[in-house]
Amino acid sequence: MSSQHYKYVCTLRGHNADVRGLCEVQEKGILSCSRDLTTKLWISSGENDYKEQSSYTGHKNFVLCVAMMTPLKDVYPDGLILTGSSDHHINVYMPTSCEPIMSLVGHSNTVCSMVAGLCGTVVSGSWDYTARLWLFDSKEIKDAKCVMIMSGHTAAVWDVMIMPGQQRLIVTASADKTIKIWRTGKCSHTLEGHSDCVRSLSALSLSQFLSCSNDASVKRWSVEGQCLQTYYGHSNFIYSVCSIPDKSEFVTCSEDRTLKVWTISEGNPIQTIPLPAQSLWKVIVLINGDIAVGCNDSTIRIFSKIRSASPDNQASFQQELSTSEIPGASMELGDLNVDNLPGVEALEKSGERDGQTLMVSNQGKVEAYKWNNIDGKWVKVGDVVGSNATGKKSVYQGKEYDYVFTIDIEEGKPPLHLPYNLTEDPWFAAQKFIDDNVLGQHFLDTIVNFIVDNTKGANAQYQTASQYSDPFTGEGRYMPNTTEGQSSGGADPFTGSGRYIPSNNNSSGSRSGTDPYTGGGRYVPESSASRIEPSQSVQRDPILNPSRYIPDSNGNMQKKISVSNQYFPKTDYILFNKKNVSAMIGKIKEFAEIIESPLSSEDLMSLENMTNPDYNPVSHEIEKLWRMLHWNADVLFPILDFVRYSSINQLCIVQTICSNWAEEFLNMLLEILRNSSCKNAQTNVLLALRILCNLFSSTDGLAFLLAGCNEICNAVAMLLPADGAESVHGVANNVQVAIATLHINYAVCFINKSSYSSALASLCDDARLCCLRSSLTFVGQAKCIGLEALFRHLVGLGTMISRHEIARVTAKSLNVQELVEVAADVFRQSSKVAECSRYLLLAL
Incomplete structure (x- = not known):
């Protein structure tokens, strides 16, 4: 030491x-x-x-x-x-x-x-x-x-490093959890070992370097790709690592508000330095051995082994540290109860390790201390707030709330405040937060999970099993007892909607609809369309807005209120319109070489041009794309992703395919939905479904979908998991969400029937009943398809029966009431499923 x-x-x-x-x-x-x-x-x-x-x-x-x-x-x-x-x-x-x-x-x-x-x-x-x-x-x-x-990385490259003495040896760290070693531009090694984003790199010698990660660990590697040692000590994301000049020590900084000093030979830190800031973003070691750290409180702080501040400045720093407010979710607090915490007398006992955290109750306040092993004493690092441990209310915009969370949603925008009372439904509080701040609906489930997780124990009514923490600020920290390979519980803490969210492996019961990795080259097609949530602007149907009586405090049915259905009928399509041109084109080029059908530079330029909505492709360019759609299923997914995006942004492509090759194109998509044997079957299925969803954006696509509705519904039904199963041949929850989205888009098509030509309108009635039966089949298997997929099917059903008496009667004859009641009971903890189900039953 x-x-x-x-x-x-x-x-x-x-x-x-x-x-x-x-x-x-x-x-x-x-x-x-x-x-x-x-x-x-x-x-x-x-x-x-x-x-x-x-x-x-x-x-x-x-x-x-x-x-x-x-x-x-x-x-x-x-x-x-x-x-x-x-x-x-x-x-x-x-x-x-x-x-x-x-x-x-x-x-x-x-x-x-x-x-x-x-x-x-x-x-x-x-x-x-x-x-x-x-x-x-x-x-x-x-x-x-x-x-x-x-x-070669499949997510953000967070750090780059040139190995000392080897200008042609470059190392990169990525949010895809890997480290890559490049020799003269070619990847020679891909290092796997971290279970979350790799954030920073630092060279130790000509042949060894360090990495740190959101998984709260530091690893030492050889340039040959061998992990030599793993260091644990932080309790939250580690943002930066830097070796000290003599290379026998290194320093790290973290979201747990501390700097830690380590020796290469020991697995635990030898010094922990608490700071009065939440996020310690960057640490460097100067030539003279001093440490500089950049923080989220707009400051840079300097520490040294050979110098120190004047006594007055030292006292000012300690005062700043002791009076800083620590958000309750940023420490390892669990469900804090001030009555169960030790008093200040606990500070008389020595700590067990350097940097150990101790919470004590001092006259009704919760104070946080860290053990300083070098000085042999507890150092106060702040007063804990935000956990509601004292039972005090927080004031926001003149009103009192049980909690006021601060959430940093996006790079480039100031933090937002989320007020919440324990009497509120988390879903409604989250939706109001989204509406007030004009955020995308894809944030909804994440915010709900954050509310539930950070009020756990205080609000048992909405308590659910959740591994989510605050994905925006990192305050719902990484739990150190998480085993390697599991989610660390937190997403990237500062990149907002533009940020890369590390892996989010969905199961049937997951609320998230993000894509899994596709394997192989790890290219992940862009995905998420907005979630379907209550909207104040949807069109109303009188039958769906009845008045009803509710009991007063004595149980008498005296108070009449108007029920406002905010869920259906839905009148606009849900489309999947994100793109990553460089990744798409890069993977297409790679696969073209694999199948020995290389693309010329002109072909690649043509593909890239066609991703521009203002570009008008000529016939031979579309024909080239059509031929590429006949590639082997194992390498087809980037082409499918290209068509998915083009279905919205290049309508002439849709028009040409649906005019010249409609039958073959339909059979091609149906075969993809049925093919479970190829390496990338799940990704192909997902993209085929999203192509079908996007085709609703054009008249030619609409005619194609209505003509093939019966065959499409039959093929989609084969993707329904067996009772009790989470998936079928690898079909995950995001596929089920895409299926439900397809049904919603069909329903929206039927609602807009009056604006179509007579030929298209005549196709709608037969397609409506076919789609109605298909959607009811999925609702009947609610346990297998997940909450978000079920909710979308309910919205689709409500939209299909709106303003159409034959569809309503048909639905009743198919026992829709019982199916909906059972499905709603499966997800009874979800307020949006309960509300949408109730309106659907009222409409029947």
């Missing part, structure tokens, strides 16, 4: 938002970048302080990473400052100028990591799943060239 420990030196204040990136400038300077859209240069002004010297501007969104390039001959004698941003650009600055001299364009999403090498090289990592190698001209000032693109 080191004979010295780190002590607080100073705090750098100047940013007005999270400090996300740091790097050293020579020996006396630090560069910091922030969500406030600026990068700042700090110069040491004395033994224990830094002063802001420059502030660099020019980005249009958050600045997430910064790097310093060493001088490049006479062209850049002072070196260059490079910054990466959520605006997808890399800005380049002369240190003496606060405006960029150039901007490097190439990434298609946030640039979140960057490292400068020798001889004018820079490596950048991005949420576009790639890393890029840039080369600056050493002869004249002009834009750098992207000389290499490293593609």
Whole structure:
């Protein structure tokens, strides 16, 4: 163990938002970048302080990473400052100028990591799943060239590193849970071992490096791909790791509000430093051995083994630490009850390990302490709030609530507040939060799970088994007893709707509708359409808005209220319209080579052009795409994904296929739904269903779907799991949700019948009854299809019988009342299923 420990030196204040990136400038300077859209240069002004010297501007969104390039001959004698941003650009600055001299364009999403090498090289990592190698001209000032693109990750590349002494050996860390080692641009090793996003890398030697992850672990690797050691000690996401110059120690920072110092030889930290901030985003070790850490409270804090702050500044730091408020969900609190916590006398007993957390009750307040092994005492790190442990109400916009959660939904937007009372239904509270903040419906289930998880024990009525925590702020922490390979319970804490959410393996009972990985090259087709939730703008039907009596406090039926059905009839289609062009085209190119049908550069350009809604493809381009649809089923899914997207955005493709090859196209899709033997059967099925859903967006697609409704419904019925089974030949819950969406879109088509031509309108009546019977079959197997799929089938049924007496009578003759009642009982904990079921029964 080191004979010295780190002590607080100073705090750098100047940013007005999270400090996300740091790097050293020579020996006396630090560069910091922030969500406030600026990068700042700090110069040491004395033994224990830094002063802001420059502030660099020019980005249009958050600045997430910064790097310093060493001088490049006479062209850049002072070196260059490079910054990466959520605006997808890399800005380049002369240190003496606060405006960029150039901007490097190439990434298609946030640039979140960057490292400068020798001889004018820079490596950048991005949420576009790639890393890029840039080369600056050493002869004249002009834009750098992207000389290499490293593609292969299936999610955001969170960090990049050039191994010391080996400029051609690059390491990348990704949200797909893997690390890749690249030699001259070719992936030589893919390292698997972390069970969540890999966030940061740091070299230890010419042949070893460290990685840290959202799974709360640090791993030591060899460049040959062998995991040499795993370190545990943090209780939450670890955002950054950095080795200390002599390479015998390293430091990490985490969402658990602590810095930890480790030795390479020991599996546990040797020092834990608590900070008065929630998210410690970036830690670097300076040449002199000092530590700098960037935090979410807009500050940079410096710690040193050889220096320390003045007694007054030390006292100020301890006061700031002890008075900081700790959200209850950010600590390992469980279901806090202030009456069951020990009193302050518990602080008289020594802690068992450095960094151990102790909660004590002090005059009705919950205080948090951490054990400092070096000083041999408990250090107060804050007052615990947000857990409602004291029973006090929180005030929000002049009203009192049991809880007011702070949620950071999206990069680029300020945090949002979610007020909640224990008497509320979590579903309605979450829906109101979405409506008030104009958020996408795909957030609904995640927010509900967050409310339930963070009020567990306080609100037993809505308590459910859930492994979700706050996916936006990380405050519903990673639980250290989670076994490797399981979900850590939290999604990525700061990337919002643009962020990559690590794996979310759905089961039939899962509320989530996201896609599983597809295996193989790990390309994941873009997916999620919005969830179906109550809407204030849906069209009303008088039969679905009856008045009813409810009992008063004495049980007498005296009070008459109007029931407002917010669920159906639904009048707009649900479409799957997301895309990832680079991943789609890349996988198509890869598979073309596998099946020995390589595509020319013109073919690839044509495909990429066709993803642009403003582009008008010519006939031979569509014919080429049609031929590609005949590829072997094992490699077909990127083509299907391409057609899924084109079904909405290139109507001439739909028109040509449905006019020239309609029968063959239908048989092709039906065969995909029936084929369970190929390697990517589940993904093919999912994409075929989404193609069918998207075809409703055009008249040609509509005619195709109505003509083939009977065959489509029969094929879809084969995907219904057997009673008690979670899936059939690998068909997961997201497939069941897609099936229910298809039924809803058919129902919407029937509602809009009056606007169609007579030929299309005549097809609607036969298709309506066929689709009605099909949907009832799925409702009858509610246990097998999951909550979201069932809910969509109920919305579809309600829409099908609206304004159509024959459909209503037919549904009653098929025993719909009993089927709906049984299905609603299966998911009786869901208020939206209960409400929608009740309105459906009233409509009958």
